[in-house]
Amino acid sequence: MTVMKRLLLALLLLPPLAAAQPWITIASTTSTEQSGLFRAILPKFTAATGIEARVVALGTGQALDVGRRGDADVVFVHDRAAERKFVEEGFGVERIEVMYNDFVIVGPAADPAGARGRDVAQALVRIAQAGAPFVSRGDRSGTHAAELRFWAAAGIDAPQGDWYREAGAGMGPTLNVTAGMNAYTLTDRGTWLSFRNRAELVVLVEGDERLFNQYGVMLVNPQRHPHVKQAAGQAFIDWIVSPQGQAAIAAYRIDGHQLFFPNAAR
Amino acid sequence: MPEFPQDLWRIVALSLEVSLAATLIACALGLPLGALVAVGRFPGRRGVIIVLNALLGLPSVVVGLAVYLLLSRAGPLGELGILFTPAAIVIAQTLLVLPIVAALARQIVEDAWTDYREQLTSLGVSRARAVPTLLRDTRYSLLTVVLAGFGRAASEVGAVMIVGGNIDGVTRVMTTAIALETSKGDLPLALWLGAVLIGTVLAVNTAAYAIREWSLKRHG
Amino acid sequence: MAEAEMFPLRARGVSVSLGGHRALDDVSLEIGARARTAVLGANGAGKSVLLRVLHGLIAPDAGSVAWGESGRRPAQAMVFQRPVLLRRPALANIEYALAVNGVRGDERRDRALEAIGRVGLSHLAGRQARVLSGGEQQRLALARAWALRPQILFLDEPTASLDPNAAAEIERLIGGIHAAGTAIVFATHHLGLARRLADEVVFLEQGRVAERTETDRFFSSPASAEAQRYLQGELP
Numbered sequence: 001m002t003v004m005k006r007l008l009l010a011l012l013l014l015p016p017l018a019a020a021q022p023w024i025t026i027a028s029t030t031s032t033e034q035s036g037l038f039r040a041i042l043p044k045f046t047a048a049t050g051i052e053a054r055v056v057a058l059g060t061g062q063a064l065d066v067g068r069r070g071d072a073d074v075v076f077v078h079d080r081a082a083e084r085k086f087v088e089e090g091f092g093v094e095r096i097e098v099m100y101n102d103f104v105i106v107g108p109a110a111d112p113a114g115a116r117g118r119d120v121a122q123a124l125v126r127i128a129q130a131g132a133p134f135v136s137r138g139d140r141s142g143t144h145a146a147e148l149r150f151w152a153a154a155g156i157d158a159p160q161g162d163w164y165r166e167a168g169a170g171m172g173p174t175l176n177v178t179a180g181m182n183a184y185t186l187t188d189r190g191t192w193l194s195f196r197n198r199a200e201l202v203v204l205v206e207g208d209e210r211l212f213n214q215y216g217v218m219l220v221n222p223q224r225h226p227h228v229k230q231a232a233g234q235a236f237i238d239w240i241v242s243p244q245g246q247a248a249i250a251a252y253r254i255d256g257h258q259l260f261f262p263n264a265a266r
Numbered sequence: 267m268p269e270f271p272q273d274l275w276r277i278v279a280l281s282l283e284v285s286l287a288a289t290l291i292a293c294a295l296g297l298p299l300g301a302l303v304a305v306g307r308f309p310g311r312r313g314v315i316i317v318l319n320a321l322l323g324l325p326s327v328v329v330g331l332a333v334y335l336l337l338s339r340a341g342p343l344g345e346l347g348i349l350f351t352p353a354a355i356v357i358a359q360t361l362l363v364l365p366i367v368a369a370l371a372r373q374i375v376e377d378a379w380t381d382y383r384e385q386l387t388s389l390g391v392s393r394a395r396a397v398p399t400l401l402r403d404t405r406y407s408l409l410t411v412v413l414a415g416f417g418r419a420a421s422e423v424g425a426v427m428i429v430g431g432n433i434d435g436v437t438r439v440m441t442t443a444i445a446l447e448t449s450k451g452d453l454p455l456a457l458w459l460g461a462v463l464i465g466t467v468l469a470v471n472t473a474a475y476a477i478r479e480w481s482l483k484r485h486g
Numbered sequence: 487m488a489e490a491e492m493f494p495l496r497a498r499g500v501s502v503s504l505g506g507h508r509a510l511d512d513v514s515l516e517i518g519a520r521a522r523t524a525v526l527g528a529n530g531a532g533k534s535v536l537l538r539v540l541h542g543l544i545a546p547d548a549g550s551v552a553w554g555e556s557g558r559r560p561a562q563a564m565v566f567q568r569p570v571l572l573r574r575p576a577l578a579n580i581e582y583a584l585a586v587n588g589v590r591g592d593e594r595r596d597r598a599l600e601a602i603g604r605v606g607l608s609h610l611a612g613r614q615a616r617v618l619s620g621g622e623q624q625r626l627a628l629a630r631a632w633a634l635r636p637q638i639l640f641l642d643e644p645t646a647s648l649d650p651n652a653a654a655e656i657e658r659l660i661g662g663i664h665a666a667g668t669a670i671v672f673a674t675h676h677l678g679l680a681r682r683l684a685d686e687v688v689f690l691e692q693g694r695v696a697e698r699t700e701t702d703r704f705f706s707s708p709a710s711a712e713a714q715r716y717l718q719g720e721l722p
Contacts, residue, residue: 025350025431034450039434056350056431070339071349172449179451197451225339227347384543385570388563389583389634399582403573485573485614 023052024232027064027072029142030170031101032215033057035190035259041248045239051232059141059170067091067218070225073233076240078215079142092218098240099249099260100214103146104192105205106175107132107184115184120208124154131163133183137174138166146213147186153210175201188213190259215260217241240264268455271443273435278466281439284352285419288359292419293412296364300371301397305379318372321365326358330425333358337429350431355439358425363415370411375400409478413471420467440466492554492637493519493669495540499549502535502693509535511693512549517671519637522664524680524701525673527690528716533673536690537564537640540671560637567643569627571615577602579615580630587634601633602626605659621652628659632668639663641672645679657683677717681705689713 032038033055042053056066060077067075068091075092077083086092105123107115113130115123127134136159137144151159165183167174171191178185179199187195192203205211217237222228239245246262253259271277303314335341337349337357348354378400386396401408423441430437432446440463447456495517502510510532517523517540525533538544539551541564553559572579580598589597602611605625610618615626624644631639641660645653657679664670664683674680680687680701687704689696691712699709708714 025433030449033434034446054350054431054433054436056433069341070344170449172446172451175451176448191450195451197453227339382570384538384564385566387543388541388566389586389630391586395586399572405573485616 021050021052022229022232023054024073024229024236025071026053026055026074026076026236027062027066028055028057028076029060029063029078030057030172031078031143031188031191032076032260034170034172035188035194036254037190037249037252037260040252041240041245044248045236045245048239048244049232049235051235053236059137059139060143060145061140064091067220070220070228073220073229074217074236075220076215076217077142078213079145080214080216082142082145083216083218087218090224091221093221095216095218096237096241096264098215098217098264099246099262100212101260102189102206103143103186103211103213104189104203105184105186106178106192106201107204108182109200109202111204113184116204118205118207120150120205120210121154123205124150124156127184128154128156128159128163131161133163133165133181134159135174135178135181135183135185136164136166137171137186138168139170141170142213143171143186143188150186150210189257190254193254193257193259214263268452268458270455270458274459274462276435277438277440277443278462280352280437281420281441281463282466282470284355284359284439285416285422288356288363288419289412289416291356291360292363292367292415295360296367296415297371297401297408297411298397299364300368300373301375301401303368304372304375305393305396305400307393315372318365318369322369324362324365326362326422326424327428329361330358330428333361333425333429349429350433350437352430352437354429355426355437358429359419359422362422362425363419366418367411367415370414371401371408374404374407374411378404406478406482409474413474416470417467420463420470491556492558492560493517494554495638496552497540497549498552500539500546500551501548502532502539502544502546504535508693510539510546513693513695514549515688515695515698517638517669519669520664520667521638521669521671522683522685523669523671523688524684524686525671525688525690526677526680526713526716527696530692531690532693533690534642535693536688537642537671537673541640561635562638562640563631563634563636564640564642565624565627565631565644567646569623571618571623571626573616574614575612576607576615576618576626577611579626580633583630584633597633601629604632604662605629606655619652621648621655624648624652624656625659628656628663632663636668638669638671641670641674643674644672645674645676653679677705689716 038055046052056072058066060079060082063075063077064082064086066072083095087095105115113127113132115126117123136147167177171187172195174185175187175195176197179197179201182200217240219233219237220228222230241264246264249260249262250258303311333354336343337354338344382400391399421441423445426439427442427445432438432442440459444456444459447459498514500510500513513536525536527533535544539546541562572582577598580601581594584594584597602608605628607622607625610622618626645656648656660670661683684701686698687701688698696710696712708717
């Protein structure tokens with residue numbers, strides 16, 4: 001039995017568990033985590049409040065599910081329709097807009113479909129007409145939802161055919177697949193800028209207003225999940241929409257490019 | 267060589283810590299379990315052996331999902347609040363390592379039981395008493411089992427990603443860091459991290475092997 | 487428990503089949519307290535199986551093995567041709583056997599030391615058992631069996647894998663154990679061992695008791711034709 005006791009002790013001594021600092025869990029998206037935004041701004045939040053922020057990076061759909069199950073205190077994602085539903089169902093307290101970034105369509109530098117330009121709908125129509133390979137996230141993420149909206153705007157309700165492939169994966173793995181197939185895909189700019197394995201891919205479509213991608217933050221409803229760290233979670237929301245938080249977002253750059261544009265109402 | 271994350275040592279340390287903890291717990295449960303099945307006589311023993319062997323191929327994502335649903339706030343053990351912590355990783359890894367340890371220990375102890383059975387029975391040793399005796403006498407063979415378990419724990423990614431959440435500085439281990447760098451398209455860094463992981467596992471194996479050789483020379 | 491109540495050991499109509507082969511066929515015999523019995527016979531005649539049935543390691547398919555009037559088993563032990571020693575020091579091997587049989591504390595240590603001294607291995611008490619020579623391992627196995635203070639000791643080819651010196655030492659030790667009051671039943675191919683050590687011989691032929699005779703008479707004028715051929719060296 002002493003062996004088991006020692007084991008239990010060793011478990012308890014795992015450093016992160018022994019941390020005395022209060023902490024919250026944020027369910028967010030791969031785009032914010034992998035672009036490096038959180039690494040840049042969260043230390044500032046911790047310095048200001050003494051609260052550690054732990055980010056679980058998932059697709060928007062999964063992140064909302066984690067919030068629904070009560071496994072996070074705050075959800076920070078980008079799919080306006082799904083976020084509103086989340087609040088309406090009583091899982092989130094209130095949806096607050098924080099910032100936006102933009103999507104781009106990347107594809108082969110040679111651009112065999114002739115998709116290059118500003119108009120996202122027109123680009124998608126040309127890709128479909130050319131039957132040029134297009135890789136979809138296919139994972140219920142915010143980016144996936146946005147992609148389906150753009151197809152609808154292009155008048156193509158459910159893209160089908162050999163040329164349309166669903167990766168069923170996060171943005172990074174999807175970009176790896178796209179690079180491997182030399183295909184087209186829709187990506188958020190942040191992940192693209194921090195993505196290293198680009199092969200022959202370049203940005204072909206950008207700047208269309210429809211490509212703007214709004215992020216919202218929500219406190220998981222403590223009435224639904226009483227263990228939610230309401231005060232600490234609210235402190236994060238208050239900070240991220242405060243002038244300090246908004247400035248921290250604006251200050252984050254990769255290779256001189258600003259990735260996220262703060263636009264909180266307060 | 268690419269630029270390693272500054273807290274690489276911490277990621278390596280956490281990997282070692284959770285993997286060793288999971289291996290220890292799995293061995294504390296799995297070695298006696300395997301030995302009991304090896305020498306025991308009970309109805310359904312054959313079925314237990316088949317199940318144990320089949321569980322060797324347990325898909326880690328399934329284990330991850332099950333542990334996630336178990337530890338989720340909405341799940342039966344949600345009260346513990348240990349989802350997305352190292353403890354959750356240890357639990358998932360333990361469940362993955364346990365069948366390996368139990369199934370392989372069962373085989374080794376059963377072989378030893380064939381050799382020892384008459385002698386031990388003659389001395390008046392009961393089957394229950396034979397379990398610790400056989401475990402002790404096969405300890406050098408069982409070391410390989412322990413190392414196989416550790417290898418599975420350390421190389422595990424699917425379940426660890428789901429129940430740990432790959433939280434920077436909290437639950438990011440070698441494998442999930444590699445997965446992250448891969449999805450960022452930084453394949454060289456991912457490969458280098460893979461080399462560090464292999465090196466770490468190799469170091470643990472080398473140490474264990476050296477101890478085994480030394481003891482074998484002494485104990486015969 | 488008095489010896490008289492647990493002896494003689496009676497086997498009645500014992501048959502054993504192993505893997506479809508009839509290893510013992512309707513064997514009946516008696517072994518008294520302080521007996522010295524050699525079990526002889528060709529390879530495959532059933533010597534080892536008989537010892538195991540008498541010791542209780544193999545249950546007979548038919549017939550019975552019973553101890554004396556009371557039916558209580560006396561303290562007993564068995565030494566195998568190739569002893570299985572545990573991966574621990576020599577003395578600890580003896581202590582283990584004593585611990586299993588409920589001997590505790592100082593008594594356990596004292597009895598283990600006494601036993602290892604009796605086989606002349608005191609100087610190797612702390613040595614790992616698995617690194618001892620073949621002869622030393624067999625002596626340790628004898629010490630382990632003797633430490634249990636058996637009233638009857640079974641030995642299956644105790645000298646078969648030993649060189650002549652080691653075999654002579656084992657023979658001397660077995661004789662000493664019997665002299666101290668323990669019945670011994672041993673299977674062997676060494677006719678000299680049987681002649682010197684046994685009072686009576688049980689000769690097995692294909693799982694049956696071909697004859698059971700006093701040792702001197704067995705070697706001078708065996709009753710069965712099989713035993714005659716065996717002694718003339720025509721059987722393996």
